[in-house]
Amino acid sequence: MRINDSLADEEQFLHGYTFPQWVLALGDGCLKTRSFRQDTPADWMQIPQVFLVDHGGDPIESLATDIYDSFAENYKNPLYLANRAVVTPTNATVSEFNKYMLEQVPDPGKTYYSSDSLLQTTETVDSFEECYPTEFLNSLTFNGIPDHELTLKIHTPVMLLRNISLGLGLCNGTRVMITSLGNDIIKGTIMGGFGDTDEVIIPRIVLNVENPKWPFTLKRRQFPI
Known part of the structure; x- marks a missing residue:
């Protein structure tokens, strides 16, 4: 995909080309970079205005409205949801966006709390449990690991974070x-x-979670979504 029809003329991407084509050119390094001042490196990229969403003061709401148009009438439609997705660079933005979209679903929600503890090993020190109480373990978040607190509603999509049953199609990334x-x-x-x-x-x-920041392995029992 990256070597087929790669175009180096930036002006072509600013006039009439689709967003996927522009992203492909960005990844291939075909677009020009700019600097704000002469003494700074040219490490800024201009995004064409046609690909931007006017946030109007609330970027989360504006993005949700633009991607999930007519959400109130279609939130129960699997095809409508399967054809839409938002990709963000940080987990914090994912949580913020998910919270906003969950509030738009009129159905009642249910909150699930994980069971967190320290993995008992020969290297585990008894004082670890005193130094790292359950409340602290509950507050930890990791990439690819469900949070301690999950609030869900019927008719909402979730994504699996682990392979559960390959035969049933329940794989990492299944919605x-x-x-x-x-x-x-x-x-x-x-x-x-x-x-x-x-x-x-x-x-x-x-799920066992290891992080070089902490001198222990966390055991979190939660839905892998």
Whole structure:
């Protein structure tokens, strides 16, 4: 994809080319860079105005309105949701955007809390549990690991963070629309691709988390979404 039809003329991308083509040229290094002052490196890239969303004071709301137009009428439609996605550079923005979209769903929500503890090993020091209480463990967030607190609603899509059942299509990255919220399991239907519309069950699982910042391994039992 990156070597086919790669165009180096930036002006062509500013007049009539699609967003995917512009992103491809950006990744291939075909677009010119600029600097604000003569004594600074040319490490700034101009994004064509046609690809920008006018945030009007609230960027999250403006982005949601632009991507998920007519959301109130279509939030139960799997095809509508499967054809839309927002990619962000940080997990903090993901959480902020997800919270806003969840508030737009009129159905009641249910909150699930993880069970966090320290993995017991021969190197574990007894004082670790005193130094790192459960409340502290609950506050930790990691890339690719569900948060301690998950608030979900029926008819909302979630994405799996682990391979659960390859045969059923429950793989890392699979999107599922929630149809039922139990105490220990979540039911839903796979959105798009293999196994579309098949009802599946998502259980809580234990995830071991290691981070060089902390001298312990965290055990978090939570839904892998």
